[in-house]
Amino acid sequence: MRSAILMIAVAAAGLTTGEVRPFDGAGGFALLLLGLAAIAGIPWRYRYPWPFALGAIVVGLVSAVATYLPLVGVFVIATRRRTTETVLVLVLSVAAAVGNIVVGVPDVEEMLFLLGGAVAFLTTSAVGGLLAGNRRAMVEDLRERLARAEADRAVRDEQARAAERRRIAGEMHDRLGHRLSLLSVHAGALALRTDLSARTVRESAEVLRDTTHRAMEDLRTIVQVLNEPPCPEEDDPPGAEDLTAVEELVAEARAAGADVSLRSTALLMVSPPGRPLAGVAYRVVREGLTNAARHSPGAAVEVVLDGRPGRDLTVTVHSGCTGDRPAPEGAGTGLVGLRERVETLTGGTLAHGPLPDGYRLRAVLPWTKERHA
Incomplete structure (x- = not known):
């Protein structure tokens, strides 16, 4: 959209200067087509800055419709924020404009007025390009910083999740050890005592079954969260069971x-x-x-x-x-x-x-x- 608007603006501004180099005959029509072709290259101005800028200067010398195209070329080169390149293309554009005006305008007062306007326009375009280049570089820097900050935050979040998983695995490991020790005690009691009543045996079996069930739950939790060796961490405080x-x-x-x-x-x-x-x-x-x-x-x-x-x-x-x-x-x-x-x-x-x-x-x-x- 920006390129289309810029193409229309440059062509419209160039057509208003037709009285300086009238489009008469086949030669005039060919120069008109050349100028329009150069203007049509505006969408590729940032991809090929130097060919576009030099072509704009050359075509602007011979085609009235492309008279203001060098302004775009100067702006594009200035956005690169390279002083030598910007000064060079600005000098070439000013020289081309001076030659064009001196040859096409015989009146001295009008010549001086047009020369001053051309230099002012080209200089303004160069300054505008430098400002736009600085702004673009600042935006890119902010985007890079934002991307790095997001990446750093993602790393911190992942480290926090991994640390929490290790803490959980450590707690489950201790709890599972406690469950297994209870299983060992009850199983040992059943193996050594032969004088226990049937009711006592059933109660002990229920305890063993319940403890085994809880131990399996703890083991499943450890399998889910254990991706690194656990590290010791404080357990829940006394009274955590009933809040x-x-x-x-x-x-x-x-x-x-x-x-x-x-x-x-x-x-x-x-x-x-x-x-x-x-x-x-x-x-x-x-x-x-x-x-x-x-x-x-x-x-x-x-x-x-x-x-x-x-x-x-x-x-x-x-x-x-x-x-x-x-x-x-x-x-x-x-x-x-x-x-x-x-x-x-x-x-x-x-x-x-x-x-x-x-x-x-x-x-x-x-x-x-x-x-x-």
Whole structure:
């Protein structure tokens, strides 16, 4: 579109100078076609800058319709931001314009006026090309920086996900070891005791079956997340199984001066969620309180736990804003690792983002009846 508009503008401006070199006879018609052909090369001006610029200067000497085409050539060369090339093509264009005007305009006053206008137009075109070249280089630099920043962020996010997977695998490894040790103890007891009643044997068998089932779940989780050797990391705090650790988190935040409220409609006392569900919920609340203290200090924060066994456990941390705008998301990787933990350990979903009245972090965790400590 730009090239088409530029072609029409150059041709229209050139046709207004027909009185200087009238298009009479076959020669005039041939020069008209030559000028139009040169103008038709405008769409390829940046692909072949030097052939276009030199051709524009030469054709502008002989074809009236291409009189203003050198302005485009000077502009194109100037966008390359090479001083020597820009000065050279500007001098050639000015020399061609001077020769053209001196030969075609006999009146001295009109000649001087046209010479001044030609020099001014060509110089303005060169300056405009330099400015456009600088702007283009600046835009390209910004695009490269943005691309590098996005690539760096992707690398950081991937590293955070990998680190979270290692932590999860380490925790599952310890838990699986505990399950297997329980299996060994109960199996050993059954093997050594021959005086046990049938009822005791059935109860021990049920314990073995239940422990084996949980060990298999832990093993499947390890297989899903283990892509690198696990590294040791802190386990869930005491009270994570029934989410009393969440109450302690809220109490600590209140003691530090934060305006935090806890509202729970989950049936925690009837059937505690157990691990790893409760541990993930605890980490969601901890991340939400941390982000609220960092991005909107002093704002009211509400923690909501909702759900029941056989349905979803929904954990929501809603923080208000201290100003007219909601808190920003930030550039940390804590949410990336948290999302990895939520999706891998529980198969749930994590959502976060600004709201008109603040910022919300919300996790939906499937709460099956089999998820117990």
